[in-house]
Amino acid sequence: MPESLSFGIDPITAHAWNKDRTKLAISPNSPEVHIYHFQRGEWKLEEILKEHDLKVTGIDWAPNTNRIVTCSADRNAYVWTQSEEKKWKPTLVLLRINRAATCVRWSPLENKFAVGSGARLISVCYFEKENDWWVSKHIKKPIRSTVTCLDWHPNDVLLAAGSTDFKVRVFSAYIKEIEDRPVSTSWGSKMPLGLMMAEFSNSTNGAGGWVHSVNFSSSGDRIAWVGHDSSISVADASKGMAVSVIRTDFLPFLACLWVSENRLIAAGHGCCPMLFEVNETGKVQFAGKLDASLKKESSGVSAMKKFQSLDRQARTETNDTSLGTLHQNAITSVCLHTGNKANATKFSTAGVDGLLAIWDFNNLESAMRGLKFN
Amino acid sequence: MSATLRPYLSAVRSTLEAAMCLENFSSQVVERHNKPEVEVRTSKELLLNPVVISRNEKEKVLIEASINSVRISISIKQADEIEKILCHKFMRFMMMRAENFVVLRRKPVEGYDISFLITNFHTEAMYKHKLVDFVIHFMEEIDKEISEMKLAVNARARVCAEEFLKRF
Numbered sequence A: 001m002p003e004s005l006s007f008g009i010d011p012i013t014a015h016a017w018n019k020d021r022t023k024l025a026i027s028p029n030s031p032e033v034h035i036y037h038f039q040r041g042e043w044k045l046e047e048i049l050k051e052h053d054l055k056v057t058g059i060d061w062a063p064n065t066n067r068i069v070t071c072s073a074d075r076n077a078y079v080w081t082q083s084e085e086k087k088w089k090p091t092l093v094l095l096r097i098n099r100a101a102t103c104v105r106w107s108p109l110e111n112k113f114a115v116g117s118g119a120r121l122i123s124v125c126y127f128e129k130e131n132d133w134w135v136s137k138h139i140k141k142p143i144r145s146t147v148t149c150l151d152w153h154p155n156d157v158l159l160a161a162g163s164t165d166f167k168v169r170v171f172s173a174y175i176k177e178i179e180d181r182p183v184s185t186s187w188g189s190k191m192p193l194g195l196m197m198a199e200f201s202n203s204t205n206g207a208g209g210w211v212h213s214v215n216f217s218s219s220g221d222r223i224a225w226v227g228h229d230s231s232i233s234v235a236d237a238s239k240g241m242a243v244s245v246i247r248t249d250f251l252p253f254l255a256c257l258w259v260s261e262n263r264l265i266a267a268g269h270g271c272c273p274m275l276f277e278v279n280e281t282g283k284v285q286f287a288g289k290l291d292a293s294l295k296k297e298s299s300g301v302s303a304m305k306k307f308q309s310l311d312r313q314a315r316t317e318t319n320d321t322s323l324g325t326l327h328q329n330a331i332t333s334v335c336l337h338t339g340n341k342a343n344a345t346k347f348s349t350a351g352v353d354g355l356l357a358i359w360d361f362n363n364l365e366s367a368m369r370g371l372k373f374n
Numbered sequence B: 001m002s003a004t005l006r007p008y009l010s011a012v013r014s015t016l017e018a019a020m021c022l023e024n025f026s027s028q029v030v031e032r033h034n035k036p037e038v039e040v041r042t043s044k045e046l047l048l049n050p051v052v053i054s055r056n057e058k059e060k061v062l063i064e065a066s067i068n069s070v071r072i073s074i075s076i077k078q079a080d081e082i083e084k085i086l087c088h089k090f091m092r093f094m095m096m097r098a099e100n101f102v103v104l105r106r107k108p109v110e111g112y113d114i115s116f117l118i119t120n121f122h123t124e125a126m127y128k129h130k131l132v133d134f135v136i137h138f139m140e141e142i143d144k145e146i147s148e149m150k151l152a153v154n155a156r157a158r159v160c161a162e163e164f165l166k167r168f
Helices: A303-313 A361-367 B002-019 B081-096 B120-125 B128-165
Strands: A003-006 A014-017 A023-027 A032-039 A042-050 A056-062 A067-072 A077-082 A088-093 A101-106 A112-117 A122-128 A133-139 A147-152 A158-163 A167-172 A196-201 A211-216 A222-227 A231-236 A242-247 A253-258 A263-268 A274-278 A284-289 A331-340 A343-351 A355-360 B051-054 B060-065 B069-075 B114-119
Touching: A014 A331, A014 A343, A023 A056, A032 A056, A042 A088, A067 A101, A088 A133, A101 A147, A112 A147, A112 A158, A122 A158, A158 A211, A158 A222, A167 A211, A167 A222, A196 A231, A222 A253, A222 A263, A231 A263, A231 A284, A242 A284, A253 A343, A263 A331, A343 A361, A355 A361, B002 B051, B002 B060, B002 B069, B002 B128, B069 B128, B081 B114, B081 B128, B114 B120, B120 B128
Parallel strands: A014 A056, A056 A101, A147 A211, A211 A253, A253 A331
Antiparallel strands: A003 A355, A014 A023, A023 A032, A032 A042, A056 A067, A067 A077, A077 A088, A101 A112, A112 A122, A122 A133, A147 A158, A158 A167, A167 A196, A211 A222, A222 A231, A231 A242, A253 A263, A263 A274, A274 A284, A331 A343, A343 A355, B051 B060, B060 B069, B069 B114
16 A cells, blocks of 8 residues: 555645655745655654745755755745755746746756746756856757746756657756766767757647657667656657557556656556556567556445436446545656655655655555566 | 436546646746746646537537646537526626636637636646546536526416516
């Protein structure tokens, strides 16, 4: 059974863990960020970070440097560092955007971070020591609509972005002031800032749906994304940018995460995390539902009532209010908990129902005996 | 007649379940704004294709969805003059109180009798499957209510006419 923590009735817009998973930063659909600390067997509210004016849309916690970056619909982002008295102090970031920020991600080496926004651009921000603030460089072309999701390549230079213009693009976010020239990867060899290394359309025939989440695999060769047409796609740069797509019967996914080089988790409006596998030929296949909780049977449901509900309202299930899954409303984000993208053992999901659940693969493995796990 | 009701309602139900997959979206046209995109309609890429589900010529449902909102417009069966008047008055009664209704739109979309506007804020606060149940239940009950009202009007008219003609 996955461990679940309830944070009230407000949706959890974003969540992030610290390095040893003893602290959790969440935003309960408001301009505040709550920091929880695991002490003596329970989660206690440690601090509330109040600096934003409008809803916080993204949180990321850099594990090694212990800094939190938050971005919000008020066009601002702040980098929070912990002072000696253990209080979190914000530093303003000059994003120079004129629309809401939608998502934020620290780079793997934590020397820079990227913010996607409704201004149709990505701000890549780095620390400028002379003036003691964070400055940004913009990636604009050829993004034509709001950037909804971001993910960094392990080489700290390439950045994948999904947008509501139905495309997934891989850009170079090389900042020459703070790093050396990167070595060539399967995505290309020349990487000046803002160069689009690859562009994938969510569908070959027409639009295909907004891209909700994008994720690089641990090697950086593969990129997975989920779209609003309930599809999940994987592109492999080492196989000449070959794309494998499957359209599922489920409701659209909102988040995806690689848990090994061949397996990924996707979760979304169906309220249940799903496991997908990429086989040797590079094709994506559905591997199973990870929510094994049984549908609750309400006692004393008569045959007459069942027939009436079927006849009058075309309703085939009799259970009224609660869904058969752990999450009672859409899952909005999935984060790694234990392990890394090459080999994850636990991951966490947060949803619109105010619930945060931690799923353990070892328990799930015994629950789903039919599937093989390598 | 009622043989078409169940497939009609199940088609509407499955379309609504898919259309109500909404998420928060800040306006990309005006800063600091967060408005239902299906009403604003400035960014075409954020709108989904509208779907019309018809039971017959008179009864249909138009579902227009976008990234953060859904507009559901219902055309109610109105067989004769009395039903037209009753329907119009009933819908007007509800639409004047649209604020208390939460998901109702103050004016119906052109060509329809009543419209609902459901945004991501509603799906965050309420269960999505219950919202779908509500719309389906509404569609089902409206026809019954109007028939009942028509019967009541006819019965009342008969009583009034009888009383009046007793004098002669």
